[in-house]
Amino acid sequence: MSTWNEANQRNATGDGNKPQCHRCERSGSSCVWQAVPSGFRHGSSARYDADFADDQPWVPVGHAEFQYVDETADIARHYSVDLGSSPLASGRRRSVSFTDHRTLTDPSVLTLGQFDICDGERHFECTVPLRARSCPPLLYAIYTAAARHLSRIKKYYIGNQIQYGGKILPNLTPETALHYHNQCIAHFVSLSDHSREAQDENLLAAAVILRFYEEVDCSLRVQ
Known part of the structure; x- marks a missing residue:
């Protein structure tokens, strides 16, 4: 053999x-x-410039319009957040720029790590800013506390304007914090009739941050 x-x-x-x-x-x-190894060919040999036959059947594609309906608050929370408008200043409405919003959500501005003093996983510093992207009350709570923090410390002022991280924030004023505080409270009121929403972790985090703002704001008013 x-x-x-x-x-x-x-x-x-x-x-x-x-x-x-x-x-x-x-x-x-x-x-x-002998086993022949499988081979892969990159690309396609199809002719994309070929003409179709006159009797080529086509599938009709109609024009359809879709309307998305938020059935539950859980679904609505996953959509993009409307950042809203800025506070009224000098008798007219001014829009807070994208730079202002990005600065206010920077964890280093509010020093969110101070809320994690008993949390080794650092949820406030690492998780809260990410969740705020899809939770308006949490987003507005961060805006509120961060705006109040920047507007009350003199070292951030250059003349009458606030600067942080080397960037001027022309539309950020002491009234900005009050504006976002009212926005956050409005969201809380709209959800007050929903018992399930009251147990939401994002809302609890927003309430903690908002309470921090109120403590700071109250102490400054007393002084």
């Missing part, structure tokens, strides 16, 4: 008949076929 190498060599030049080539069949030898 031929060895595997001899049979394999014969198959390399055999007639391609399977499962046993005619040569091995006549000699009574074992016919062992």
Whole structure:
């Protein structure tokens, strides 16, 4: 009986008949076929510039309009957040810029880590800013406390404007914190009739941050 190498060599030049080539069949030898590795071809051989036949059937595609309805508060929470408008200043409405919003949500502004003094997983510093993107009350609570923090410390002022991280925040004023505080309270009031919402972790975090703001704001008013 031929060895595997001899049979394999014969198959390399055999007639391609399977499962046993005619040569091995006549000699009574074992016919062992070498496994051919699978190959992948990059790209496509299709002709994208080819013309379709005149009788080519086409599937009609109609124009459809869709309207998304938020069935529950849980679904609505996952949509993008309306950042809202800025406070009224000097008798007219001014919009808070994207730079202002991005600065107010920077964890270093509010030092959210101070809320994690008993939490080794640092939820306030690491998780709360991410959840605020899809939870308006939590977002407005952060805006409230951060705006109050920046507007009450003199080192952040250059003239009458607030600067943080090397950037001027022209539309950030002491009234900004009050504006976002009212926005946050309005969200709390709208959810007050929903018992399940009252147990939401995001709302609890927003309440903690808002309470911190109220303590700071109250102490400053007393002084």
